[in-house]
Amino acid sequence: MKDAVSHAPSEANGPDRVVAPSAIDLVITSLEDSKGEDLVSIDMKGKSALADHMVVVSGRSHRHVAAVADRLLRDLKDNGFGNCKVEGLSNGDWVLIDTGDIIVHIFRPEVRSFYNIEKMWSVGDAPDATVH
Template sequence: MQSLDDSKGEEIVSIDLRGKSALADYMVVVSGRSNRHVTAIADHLLRLLKEQGLGNAKVEGLQNGDWVLIDSGDIIVHIFRPEIRSFYNIEKMWTVGDAGDATVH
């Protein structure tokens, strides 16, 4: 979360998936202002994960910069451009009926 905040990520939301999905314990959704900003946020987070010995994260979408998915195992991070995030609205899909499980940072 600190890495995303340091990278000036916007509208950072953490969703608790424990007991809902075997995919991960948490999902984090964040917006970047542009393709370049999305890519920079992802690069910063990946560098930090590697420094902390968690460098085996799976990454998709880094070249395009519209939507980058980083799967570090227990935590999945989605980094979107605002209009792409609005279109897919994945926060709603994972929090319907569970308003207390999403935390905005």
């Protein structure tokens, strides 16, 4: 029995162990896999109590925006981040997904340029905004 106990920690930390992605990594990967365009991630820590990160991305059309949002919601749920608030999914112009720690805005390009959300949150702090 002693051998089984002594081997357990090394097996748990071995190369086959799968590490769950962080929520922000999962969001970015999902949006990139869905062919979201002009993805920008803004670190909001210390700027706002609303969230730790804001992610802004474009879809090519109403249908693409809705598909990107649907895929992201499914990926979040499948990875244990399923209690998200969603607005605008039926319209497809601008979908807002709030995971609690991350706010994701998925826009059609015309709507994104009109509201220019990322500029509002990254003014004076360009190093905090990451373009993917």
